[in-house]
Amino acid sequence: MNKIIISKASLQDLATIQQIGRETFLETFAEANTEADMEKYLAENFSDEKMNSELSNPDSQFFIAWDDKIPVGYLKVNSGLAQTELKDPSSLEIERIYVKKAYHGQMVGQILYEKSLEVAQLQKNAYLWLGVWEQNPKAIRFYEKNGFKVFDKHIFKFGEDEQTDIMMKKVL
Template sequence: MSSIMINKADLNDLEILQSLGRETFYETFSAHNSEEEMQHYLDKSFASEKLTAEINHPESQFFIAWEEDLPVGYLKVNSGKAQTELQNETSLEIERIYVKSSYHGKKVGQVLYEKALEVAQEENKKYIWLGVWEENLRAVNFYKKNGFIQFDTHIFKLGNEEQIDLMMKKTLH
């Protein structure tokens, strides 16, 4: 495998982010949810207007992982008021790290995570946090391996389905 490059995304990358977001979310969660709920969530969450607003938010940043000219994963981090919860000025939220399933096990998620860590350090954050579905053991174990500990839970709604996310954080030095 050639090396993975990480580039900051902007509005010019809207269609790439929509495609990556829809594909990777579907790959990750479709086996556990109805097709109808999945399509509703994807249509709502990756609508052009919603994604444009997220990209334009001054306290959110998107990064795309590329293998040559192929986008293979992406990262979204939030600080300040862009955070989905906590909204502490000393924290950075990893809202999304998604990698195409064909690239699982190839360290793309690790490279994206390290980019989030770099952003947190550049912004002098005290800790980094995220929510991860309790049944996504691959992701839970990934974060544990990277030093995250669970501190709470919250409900994530996918359509009418309520799912439990583990709230995890890592204190930075």
């Protein structure tokens, strides 16, 4: 593996973000969900229209992790009204840290997390927060290792399935 480089994404990176998003979401969650729910989620959440809207939102930022010319993951952070829930102007939400399975254990997630921390510090945010599926212990351990604490729960509707996300925060 080469050195991982992080670049800020723009509308020109739409196809790359979609490809990483679909691939990593499928790798991570397909086993625990129905094929119908998975297909519906991928079609709706990684559509050209939805991704264009997200990439165009001035309160959302995307960063792509590259191994040479290969995109291996991405980060999406939200501030202000782009946040999925809290909408606290003093916070930054980590909505997604997606890393291709072949790159798990190679510090890509950590590098992307550190980018979110850098963004939060530049914006002078008081804390970072996120939601993580309660049945994703690997991700929960990752965030705990990085100083996040559980502060609430919420329901994440995945097709016909209601799943519980653990909400975590890290005060800066």
